[in-house]
Amino acid sequence: MSFSASVIDQRIRQALQGDSALANSWKRSLERYQIDPGLSTPPRVYSRGQLKDYQTPLEDLMHTAREGMNQLSRQVRDAGYVVLLTDPQGVTVDFVNNEAHDKELRHAGLYVGACWSEEVEGTCAVGVCSIERAPITVHHDEHFRSPNTTLTCSSAPVFGPGGDLLAVLDASALYSPHDKRSQHLVLQMVSQTARMVEDAYFLRQHRHHCVLYLSESRALLDVQVSLLMALDESGRVMAANSRARQCLGAHPDHPLAQALTCMGADISHVLGLDMPALVTQAHRAKGDAFEVRHVASARRYFAKLTHPTQPRVTRVLADHAQVASVGTDLQALHVLAGTDPLMMSNVLKAGRVMNKGISVLLHGETGTGKEMFAQAMHQCSARKDQAFVALNCAAIPESLIESELFGYADGAFTGARTKGVKGKIQQADGGTLFLDEIGDMPLALQTRLLRVLAEGEVMPLGAEVSAKVDVQVICASHRKLLSMVDEGHFRQDLYFRLSGIVIELPALRERQDLGALIEQVLHAQTRAQSRVFIPTITPEACDLLKHYAWPGNIRELKNVLRTAVALCERNLIEPRHLPRELQCGAGVPLLPPRLASGEPLASCAALSSQTASSMPESALPEKSAQLLAHLRQERWNVSEVARQLGVSRSTIYRRMAREGISAPI
Template identity: 35%
Template sequence: MIPANTLSVLMQIQPTIQRFARMLSSVLQLEVEIVDDALCRVAGTGAYGKSLGRKLNADSRLLRYVLETKKEKVVTHSRFDPLCEGCTSKDNCKEKAFLGTPVIYQDQCVGVISLIAVTHEQQEHINDNLHEFSDYVRHVSSIFVAKLLDDQSGNDNIRKIFSTMIENMDQGVLVVGEDNQVKFANQTALKVLGAMQGNMIGKTIHFRPLTFERNFTHGHMQHVVSFDDKSELIIGQLHSIQDQQLFLMAFHQSHSSSTVTPAQDEPQIEHLVGECRPMRQLKKLISRIAPSPSSVLIVGESGTGKEVVARAIHQLSDRKSKPFIAINCAAIPEQLLESELFGYVKGAFTGASANGKTGLIQAANHGTLFLDEIGDMPLTLQAKLLRAIESREIQPVGASHPVPVDIRIISATNQNLDQFIADGKFREDLYYRLNVIPLRLPPLRERQDDIELLIHYFLHLHTRRLDLVYPGVAPEVISLLKRYRWPGNLRELSNLIEYLINVVPSGEVIDVSLLPPNLISSGKLPERDMASVTVLSAQRDDDGVTGLEEMEKQMIREALSRYSNKKQAADELGIGIATLYRKIKKYELLSA
């Protein structure tokens, strides 16, 4: 241990810094380590909470780099960074990502605050929020030591520091107790909610996520945030920490200003995303017909999500614990479709499996059979399927005795079966057996009110899947996409969003200049919109800067000339301070 008379400035207030490290760790859901300028561990959480007061070994290269250069160090994949080359502890290193920030006091680097990921989930958490965490910890370090050393006014000091830091975050922050009452809201959150501090503390608030993907429960998603008699659509992350909830609003709030009326009495069906009137009516109908064993025929254009609806019906039925078997009648060759559907017995035909094969209808026994593209089923098989539905039994190919089955059939098509019947391509009697309960899925062009919701749904889905940062979306882009005709429906929108998150700079806003040329030139956007997008996309100067970028650069330059305070300039521009710094660097406005 270090003698008391040689304690560093950080070690002198070690208990307070340790409490701070624990609070920081619980908020950011990462491990925290704080060392002083002698590489002595002052505070830490998890494995880093051990050996406090002891000097770290010589292989603490990342921490040493921050101390010596007084610069931030980011490592998203530890052990692969050049600084880790030759480290004797490399093979046993448990760290997966590292963000270290120097603590400057009186122009000297007196220590390092580091955020550390030791699990894959924490690694994703750092990668998803890298810019926000970097700006946040940098701000922490700027006030951290000064506040603690200059004003050690008692045990409550750490809470004052904590409140000051959150209050100055560019992200909106809400802390809600187990009784759903607001305990804390910073100014950014109040601004987003259109509320005042005095009116918000103690108010009952509810969060309803508009995304139901269980595999993507982490990360940004849209929430209906309800309080008093109003509701707001807010993009953010909801974390449960002990008996409290922490709602971190996204850096970019790119939704429209209109509020959302929560449908408390309407069913919320997982994966079936939509709040427009046709979708609400559809969800109500699905919840009513799901318990019935009657056949359902889903009609809708390609890409409207017919299988999603079929699975929703199955999940809401009494058969949800039984198999859901889906088969695309257009994807299986006609000569194989019969054996796939009905199965066959040993030796039924040349090349048959020695053990025979159970058909998909039999595999769906007591469950649900989903027949997609039913209009492509050959007439001979239509007759056999009709007999199976009427007799509730099937006869595998080559079998001498039928096999009883209990299935619910849900079929789907994007074709006009009435015309198929008139042309002799589809059996009328089978049509009436399948069309007991008809469901029509609206095309995306009839769901304009859902476009923005779906944009953020797919942003959430693809950024998590591809491990990319959740971007903002310019209002002009949302406006253009609402007027697009969407011939490919949801599938086309999903593909477009995946394209955009791959081309947008990390953490930036998707603007019209990033829309793919084929969408702009397709003629499906209004002419005036196409003209503006084409001109802005086409106008590039000798340095390859688009007209939009030049306009943005000029606006930032003018805002910086009017304000000496960059926070005020960012507020006028409608962007966060972190984005402003990135834009300054991008456009080389470093002297501003």
Template identity: 45%
Template sequence: MRYTATPFKGWTHGKHVKRDTAYPLPADSDLEHAAFAPLALGDTTIATVVHRLQRAAKSNLPILLHGETGTGKELFARAIHAASARCNGPFVALNCASIPEGLIESELFGHRAGAFTGASTRGARGLIQQANGGTLFLDEIGDMPLAMQSRLLRVLAEKEVTPVGADTPIKTDFRIISATHRDLQERAARHAFREDLLFRLHGLAVTLPPLRTRTDIGELARRLLAAEQTVIGRRLTLEPCANRLIARLRWPGNVRQLRQVLTTAAWLSDAPGIRAIDIETALESGITDMMAGPANAGHDAPRHTVGNAAPEDARSLLLLSLRRNRWNVSSTAREFNTARTTIYRRMARFGIVQPNLLDS
């Protein structure tokens, strides 16, 4: 029987260390297709990434995943593991940014009994040993302390690890996948990241596109919403106006933010389908305040086009901008690249009233 890592169940937030157990795949399942199918939904850039990773998964190449926060780097790492010859082994993940510098050494390399104050009396196997025969995923590798980078480099070069307080190295056999949202070459140039370690990690490097550039956002939203149906207890659909609004927002938190907003909208809505107003409510509910950024926030951030949008979309976009800018009409006008008088006319047409005028 063939096994692979725990199946994808969406975008979850767990502890900084994860070690998956195995589950059986159907005998006639195509391993690569089963691993990457949830990730390839029609976007050409993602399709190219998947094609490269499918080929690389069969090898033992170290893989470096680059992308903004929330683009799904761990999901892609799990897919690589699941499609590899190591799929029967463990998938062990460590978020290098979420663990204190003083603890990362013992977490990663393990320690002997009594090696330091507070150490376990029985010692502990580090994550590198736990990943033996499988895959070690180091998320946010760009935040790893320099001292730990040196030790990791030695492990990768010698294929052995020496626990804290031990004298004898232990042989290891694991595949390393790392991920970061930082520019490691720039950090290496500033001596904030070891260049020789970067060469070790850079067997194959791929960049995951931000959600705002993906053409499959509608299908992705439907998949994410469908995954919540069992928990919420009813069939969930997206109204066309909600689909259009989702496609127009920048989603600085990427897929992680999209799922969070959809989940919140589904719980708060009492309508048969999720509407644009439900998305607006979820964005301002306090679950997340990462709303669509200003039009000049990045080179790939398109200008808002309220004038050409459907009425329900135009009102949603205008309202979001006004709230984000704390009802500063001048700032909103700059965001839409139009005159203040135009914003006032649109507010009147859509029945949008500034809060300070409601009692007038």
């Protein structure tokens, strides 16, 4: 088909007065690409070999999109339409043919391999859609090149999980009514199919992540996919579909405006709930939708949180699902676990052995929350309505442990109470007995404890008749009990009786959810001091908190934040509100001997320059020099040094603090 110069001029004037997207496209076609609208050359079609280069990067998308394309074709085929899928450059990588018009479609370029970029064809639906990144219909003589003026084409973009343009979906027909309004429904169908393909691809690409489904309608959440966000185990937004980016964005001036486009943004910035809170909400909902609020707009949404469809190393929500399957409410343990992978694994283990009569041994450094974990296990167990009785074997004089543990009868010894006293074991009957620092229990009492565990009976001091007891025993120690067994300081048979399962609690510096834990403890300490507003931690102070070694673990973190909350002004926690050892940015507390004697501290820099770390080993006392040599040899890997020396990491950290040794920054 060809046109006279006057007809072409008339078409140009009409196009430039129409829709702004189309007008801009016509301008580009004329000025940038300098295409002749009257040119009647055939469409550009790539050979099979050339086409492969365009199809290969999109194979996964093409596989996902195929069923959607077939479904769209079944809806529009009888009206003479063909369905195309192009790459962002307009090259048709896949199509669903309409056999009734096969020859004409080939001739018109509505076929696989054809290029529909604006640079080649001028104004056309695929080309404009690729540039405008929005659905559009180009109808009849809105097309730039004269051979295309009988066509009607409706295109919609398909975006990737990160917001990048992956492809363009198009439905085109050779013949159609003159009125462009006849294409409105087709454009809606193409747009809807493109969103369906986009969401299916999103879910396929993020099948190994947690996915948050959101909808403004509770009733439609299960049947109509709306807003999707993929989250990693710590609650960072990995990706969001188009509607989530549109609906959950904020005003451009708002600090959260880029929350969904920035990799690593925390979900709490979008919905006001961090990952542990989301997991808890989902767990309570038991598969039903739960309510959330958008931070920026306060708009209400209904949500569901799904776990990965295949195993991952961290298995965050998969662990929650498995734990729930044992029929036990583990909410108290979930709160302690946060989103740390090892702690989540610990929750799963605890859920599996709970109520099975299996003894539990908790191992971890001082301050890692062993008693809190034991209490949480008790609260989640069938014994939660009975007593939880704790005894710290290291805090009671050896002479009193026996009576504390086993109790005594009337007149058992001079000064004994008239009616005797029930020991901790009997007090825990029906409930849970927690023995902290079990490694400090004297050998003689270990034998008696073993008998209680084996026979389920306790004999108080001075009693003639034993008493039946039913207790769940949970023990804890920061010491390596197997090493103590080898050294003859702990009974082997008792160890195997107590260690039905060993649960390792990670040190605070090893936890992957340290940032969330800091926030959690800060909230708790704020509430404890009856403050109305939660203080904000400055980036500098937050950096110090995250890079400190925390030899005292959670216990030390609580003390530090309790003091910081009390000291801070203007509701802002700054480095000056933190202890001196944190202000100095050291990995462990530093206090060189001469400063300990009272010499004033000039500055953090002065303190760092005076530490033993920077001194030659020959200038240090022998023991300090040996420790420093070990640390340097192992590149400051404290765990490895502790293993070589046969002591705990906390012992190494205490020695480092006492002798002024700090890891280089």
